[in-house]
Amino acid sequence: xxxxxxxxxxxxxxxxxxxxxxxxxxxxxxxxxxxxxxxxxxxxxxxxxxxxxxxxxxxxxxxxxxxxxxxxxxxxxxxxxxxxxxxxxxxxxxxxxxxxxxxxxxxxxxxxxxxxxxxxxxxxxxxxxxxxxxxxxxxxxxxxxxxxxxxxxxxxxxxxxxxxxxxxxxxxxxxxxxxxxxxxxxxxxxxxxxxxxxxxxxxxxxxxxxxxxxxxxxxxxxxxxxxxxxxxxxxxxxxxxxxxxxxxxxxxxxxxxxxxxxxxxxxxxxxxxxxxxxxxxxxxxxxxxx
Numbered sequence: 001x002x003x004x005x006x007x008x009x010x011x012x013x014x015x016x017x018x019x020x021x022x023x024x025x026x027x028x029x030x031x032x033x034x035x036x037x038x039x040x041x042x043x044x045x046x047x048x049x050x051x052x053x054x055x056x057x058x059x060x061x062x063x064x065x066x067x068x069x070x071x072x073x074x075x076x077x078x079x080x081x082x083x084x085x086x087x088x089x090x091x092x093x094x095x096x097x098x099x100x101x102x103x104x105x106x107x108x109x110x111x112x113x114x115x116x117x118x119x120x121x122x123x124x125x126x127x128x129x130x131x132x133x134x135x136x137x138x139x140x141x142x143x144x145x146x147x148x149x150x151x152x153x154x155x156x157x158x159x160x161x162x163x164x165x166x167x168x169x170x171x172x173x174x175x176x177x178x179x180x181x182x183x184x185x186x187x188x189x190x191x192x193x194x195x196x197x198x199x200x201x202x203x204x205x206x207x208x209x210x211x212x213x214x215x216x217x218x219x220x221x222x223x224x225x226x227x228x229x230x231x232x233x234x235x236x237x238x239x240x241x242x243x244x245x246x247x248x249x250x251x252x253x254x255x256x257x258x259x260x261x262x263x264x265x266x267x268x269x270x271x272x273x274x275x276x277x278x279x280x281x282x283x284x285x286x287x288x289x290x
Contacts (some may be wrong), residue, residue: 062237091114105223120126131200163258164194172189201281
């Protein structure tokens, strides 16, 4: 668990943030009257959520924050309009940084990132944080900032688990150490962490059937127009040809095979394959897959 000094510092930051965001929420409340859906991402780090979230934010009727960590503010009892105001500010700030992450730009030319025609869908793409917080505090799922005429939309971007795990291993000591029951080494620990997140996603899917859309990263990259149109329909947005083409034009040719950047013991490759069988949404993935 984090030290008391760290917890106190985070609490102080939230207390300091509350008044200003309260004012922003009141001032901007009319902007949020047309919101029909709250869109959050669940899943794992380095799965392709940034690509998908950036494309949704490029839609004229959507605002998707870049790693706001909505459930942090739900836990702290921030009001819905405060959280929406912070999501809008965060999305605008992401544009000023050219929507860069991992050395790649997710800016979509000529579209609506950081601005909007109307706000029908609002949310955040911080899938890992959402999953970790739901693991620790499952009750947050029923406390999400959703209005009486709004719906919840959860986007689950899936990538080859071996790629996810390899990327996680690079920073395993920095993330959610309390979820690691046994210290086996960076790569085996990353395996344990990844499947802990899978269990949380499986629980969310069971709790909110029909509210979760699986998006395979590899499939999205291979056919971005079709997959993005499918995603827009899921969250309640109409996608124009111009918008779909603009987003498709900035998609890289193929996903990175991050799994090849680390040395995998054969026994660990088999362990991952065995543990994947518990999760139908991972069906079909293999270490050898292109």
